Amino acid sequence: MDVFEAIKNRRSVRKYKPESVQEGLVKKILEAAVWAPSGSNIQPWNFIVIKDRKVLNMVRKISPGYFGDAPLAILVCSDKKRAYNLGGELGRDYLSVADCALAVQNMLLAAYASGLGTCIVKSFSSTAIKHILEIPDGIEPELLVIVGYPDQSPKPPSRRPLEEITCLNKYGKKYFKK
């Protein structure tokens, strides 16, 4: 699949079929994640693959932004100690979050290209998810990626026009002419 096609057609899916996701696809998604760019090559990410129904249900219950009954979720965490050791305060406070977001975008595109639907969830209780998944101090849950076969085709939401948000050489000088 053409990468631009994946970028433009991927949607946040909130309704899934019950079919489970093959192990090979899970690995492909994770590999896509770790090939994301990383500031200072810190690679602060850690992944928790959640497939156990009971654990998934617990995670769903403490995540008000989690919709649908997908058979798989991957929690992307940042290792704050590693990020600080390798990247100082910038690494810990900014790069670790940005890198996880970049990894997540790769995951979404790889999943989409494999026929899977995804949805990023940030609306979960960090305290509760750390307790449920036994996440130690220094490891911070950043984003939860819900994965499964889509049972809906959401319409694309609007995007701000390039003419409105792009400048040439200095702020305020329009790059695109209407």
Next chain:
Amino acid sequence: MGKEKNNGNKYLFDLAIFLATSARGCVEEPHLYGPFRLIDALSRLTELPKYATCIKEDPFLAKMKRVIDEKKFLVVSDTEAFKAFLENLVREFAKELKRRSLERRKFTSN
């Protein structure tokens, strides 16, 4: 009966943990997520008659649940449409309140 009661307890706990985690999330989340969580909770609350046998199914609330579940995600795609949906929802509730109130008055005056 025992099984229903257990389901009812599960339903109540799930709703409670949804409200608790939503409340915590609303401290930092976008302000429109507050209304979003509230109507999502309303949608979940309309399932109460399934578990509490002393409460009858309410066709109006069942209809509102369908409307809410269809429209609630406007919060992430079209905030103006989301606000208009909330406005319409309240209008529907007001109409229903008036209808029920008049019905009750008619009944008591007979």
